[in-house]
Amino acid sequence: MKEIQRYHVNDKWAHSGMIQAGDFYFLSYCVGNIGGTIEQQINGAFDEMEARLASAGLTLENVVQMDCLFRDVWNIPVMENIIRERFHGKYPVRKSIQTEFAHVGGENGLQFQADAVAFRPAP
Numbered sequence: 001m002k003e004i005q006r007y008h009v010n011d012k013w014a015h016s017g018m019i020q021a022g023d024f025y026f027l028s029y030c031v032g033n034i035g036g037t038i039e040q041q042i043n044g045a046f047d048e049m050e051a052r053l054a055s056a057g058l059t060l061e062n063v064v065q066m067d068c069l070f071r072d073v074w075n076i077p078v079m080e081n082i083i084r085e086r087f088h089g090k091y092p093v094r095k096s097i098q099t100e101f102a103h104v105g106g107e108n109g110l111q112f113q114a115d116a117v118a119f120r121p122a123p
Helices: 038-054 073-086
Strands: 005-010 015-021 024-030 063-070 093-098 112-119
Touching: 015 038, 024 038, 038 073, 038 112, 063 073, 073 093
Parallel strands: 063 093
Antiparallel strands: 005 015, 015 024, 024 112, 063 112
């Protein structure tokens, strides 16, 4: 069995941005463009997810599961349109949750966060 590898470790937050365990990669707290429109924030979160995956040689098409957190769950259709554009028909299973984020900026700050699981198929 492979060792567990931690990527993008943040000691201040006691958090790993991505962990590899076997053939699976677990990503948390993918956010971006905080304070922007919901479209900008969803794209920013997927940009962050894409960058982390790229550091392990993966793409968004390797994502098999996502948890999508919204300040306003009625923005799900916005996310679905962006997923159609960015995942090229390789859609992960997902759930969407509405939450109050404990983040600087309050209601005008963080609107969207995505956590994900990606899979690297054996060669």
